[in-house]
Amino acid sequence: MTKDSVAKDSVREEPADSGTASPGPTSTQSIADATPPSAEEIAPLLECLLLMAEEPLEPVVLAEAAGAPVPLVEQTLRELADRYTMSGRGFQLRQLGGAWGYATRPEYHDRIAAWVRAGGQNRLSQAAMETLSVIAYLQPVPRSRVSAVRGVTVDAVVRTLIARGLVEERGTDDHSGAGLLVTTSYFLGRLGLNSLSELPDIAPLLPDASALEAELSNLADRTGSESGVMEQASADEENQS
CATH class of the missing domain: 1.10.10.10 (Winged helix-like DNA-binding domain superfamily/Winged helix DNA-binding domain)
Structure with a gap:
């Protein structure tokens, strides 16, 4: 075997260096990373948000805070409300005018009202x-x-x-x-x-x-007057055109 043939064989055995980096995450992995959270994952966060709020919160507000779709938030709220009822809690999660909030159960209202009036809070x-x-x-x-x-x-x-x-x-x-x-x-x-x-x-x-x-x-009067003037001006422009 000659020196030239040995050199050629060595060149063929070396791995080719394309200069490109290893492939990154696949599109399937990206989609998996963007998968919305489950009801079990957002339920504790919704409870925290509702406890902190001084007013009932609408599902769209809770969805934005939880980073979850509105339908999933609504489903989770209903499940939480059912869970509190089934477990016999003294409070309830209820929907009023499209917003959700905690409230005491009606059967305890008289005792709570008496305690509050007596200076309990x-x-x-x-x-x-x-x-x-x-x-x-x-x-x-x-x-x-x-x-x-x-x-x-x-x-x-x-x-x-x-x-x-x-x-x-x-x-x-x-x-x-x-x-x-x-x-x-x-x-x-x-x-x-x-x-x-x-x-x-x-x-x-x-x-x-x-x-x-x-x-x-x-x-309020100024706002209404300005709105009326703008509407009249818009109507005049349409008539001229």
Whole structure:
């Protein structure tokens, strides 16, 4: 065997170096990594979110926080609600107006209300304090207007205030027929007041309640007027075209 033939054989035995990197994850692996979580995986997270929330949460909000599809979140919420009922828990997970939240079971409401009124839970949350203040200074006021002033839904907070005997519904609005919220004599007693006229003036820290109400009305009127002008201008352009 000659030196040339040995050299050729050595060249053939060396592996070819293409200069390319090893192949990465396949498309099948990528799809597997993007697989949505299961109901068992997101159930604990949904419980945490609902416990932290001061208001019931809609499935789309929970889905965004959990990184899961809305149908899966809705299915998990229903399963959790059934699980609490089957296990005889003192609380329930229920859906109200499309939103989900925790609540005590009706059979315990009387005992809980008595405990709350007796001072078993003296501290109000920040949301409850703000809502109570709006009702106190704008009463009698429908729930929708309280929500408009605060910028959030106040249904759950109002239920808490009613359960504590601080607020009640009395009468209805002449235009909408909605119930009107007012404070109670218990509210006055807790503050040591004889009448609502003794409520401290919120000025100069905040505008007077009537001034605030007038400003909100003016803002609504301006918004409606601007919308009407824009619609009229758009209609004129269409007619000219």
